[in-house]
Amino acid sequence: MDKNRAIKLIDAAKMNGIDRFVMISSDGSVNPQQAQETLRHYLEAKHDADEHFKEQVE
Secondary structure (H helix, E strand, O other), X not given: OXXXXXXXXXXXXXXXXXXXXXOOOOOOXXXXXXXXXXXXXXXXXXXXXXXXXXXXXX
């Protein structure tokens, strides 16, 4: 999961007037702190990108 690239893509879509954007989440990304240590970094990045996405569509 490339958090910064996902955020840039979300921002570029909004800036260019794209009104549909599909973002697929991941099980466990709501509470990444509760994940196994081996997955925590990925789920934290996914969580941050998901939250940025939600902020843009509200």
